[in-house]
Amino acid sequence: MQKACGVSRFAWNWGLDAWNKQYKAYIDSGKKKELKPSGMMLKKQLNAIKKSEYPWMYEVTKYASQQPFIFLQRAWSDYFKKKTMNGKPVGKPRFKKKGKSTDSFYVGGDQVVLKNNTVKIPNLGWVKMAEPLKYGGHINSMTITRVADKWYVSFSIDVEVSFIRSENQASVGVDLGIKELATLSRGNVRYWRTPKPLQHSLRKLARYQRRLAKKVKGSNGFKMLKMKIAKLHKRIADIRRDCLHQLSSYLVKNFGQIVIEDLNVKGMMANRRLARHIADVGFYELRRQLDYKSKWYQVILQVADRWFPSSKLCSDCGHKHTELALSDRIFKCPACDSSKCRDHNASLNLENYTACSAGSYAVGDVGSAQAA
Numbered sequence: 001m002q003k004a005c006g007v008s009r010f011a012w013n014w015g016l017d018a019w020n021k022q023y024k025a026y027i028d029s030g031k032k033k034e035l036k037p038s039g040m041m042l043k044k045q046l047n048a049i050k051k052s053e054y055p056w057m058y059e060v061t062k063y064a065s066q067q068p069f070i071f072l073q074r075a076w077s078d079y080f081k082k083k084t085m086n087g088k089p090v091g092k093p094r095f096k097k098k099g100k101s102t103d104s105f106y107v108g109g110d111q112v113v114l115k116n117n118t119v120k121i122p123n124l125g126w127v128k129m130a131e132p133l134k135y136g137g138h139i140n141s142m143t144i145t146r147v148a149d150k151w152y153v154s155f156s157i158d159v160e161v162s163f164i165r166s167e168n169q170a171s172v173g174v175d176l177g178i179k180e181l182a183t184l185s186r187g188n189v190r191y192w193r194t195p196k197p198l199q200h201s202l203r204k205l206a207r208y209q210r211r212l213a214k215k216v217k218g219s220n221g222f223k224m225l226k227m228k229i230a231k232l233h234k235r236i237a238d239i240r241r242d243c244l245h246q247l248s249s250y251l252v253k254n255f256g257q258i259v260i261e262d263l264n265v266k267g268m269m270a271n272r273r274l275a276r277h278i279a280d281v282g283f284y285e286l287r288r289q290l291d292y293k294s295k296w297y298q299v300i301l302q303v304a305d306r307w308f309p310s311s312k313l314c315s316d317c318g319h320k321h322t323e324l325a326l327s328d329r330i331f332k333c334p335a336c337d338s339s340k341c342r343d344h345n346a347s348l349n350l351e352n353y354t355a356c357s358a359g360s361y362a363v364g365d366v367g368s369a370q371a372a
Helices: 002-028 039-053 055-059 063-080 197-213 220-254 275-281 283-296 342-351
Strands: 103-108 113-115 118-121 125-128 138-147 150-158 171-176 180-184 191-193 257-260 300-303 330-332 339-341
Touching (some): 002 055, 002 063, 002 138, 039 063, 063 103, 171 220, 180 220, 180 342, 197 220, 330 342
Parallel strands (some): 171 257, 257 300
Antiparallel strands (some): 103 138, 118 125, 138 150, 171 180, 180 191, 330 339
């Protein structure tokens, strides 16, 4: 499997290098159509010399040396069309370095064979999986990936998704934070604590990194310690992801409408004192999970406007407390003298976001939420 990953990485780098050279010749020639590179053209060029120059490519599945050209074509197409990902424009395709890039390879559906909890990998044989495939349907392809010391296989399957409507149609506001991952306006669980996996593993991670710096690069001890660090990072990511899955599943199964904040995570990460803590929570991953799970359970997911002052509004009278500081963890309304937890107050305002957003809030504007 490592050999197949290496062939896939080599094919990508070979194709990207050839693309750069041929695209330069295409521009210098005045953009002659016959000189314009494409993924299919590069794949044919590699196939013409593969048997004589790279015979070791035949030791693994054919898709390991063919599919990277399709991915390369797609990557260049996204770049030229100026597509965006996570709000940022897609950059130029880059070379993949061994040990830095993710080890993975693609296998087409015509070579995928399953039997109970085993899968047949071309040129390797039957490999046991931790569990059998849970879904039925036509298998289009599979991708085998290595994460730390474990191998994972993901299948692309044509299935009929059966949507489940949540029985409870109540609305809930979700205020996200660092100390408490989520504060809910209602429900059996009001405060959802974050496990802070990175924070709890920092000392061990630092100890491993110090030991790695003293090892001879490329030695067996260096490789073993590097694998330990990779396993620790994987454990941190697994704990964080598990907590987010539990929260997102609880929300979509128990509420008919969910209102969350549109957080400026990039701006929040600019604070060097809070950046690591914010990254340790995983705000974007939670929003991504809620986005697709809300469609499965036919739940309405509403994202409040980024400038909606959920923390500064009084959930009882609607007064906007402009003097509220970040260090004030208890919200005390100067208009109606009500006092409650700052995060819980924000979650109540998010629950009533549709009504609140119809009002106009200013300093000393009392009762606008009730009027809306």
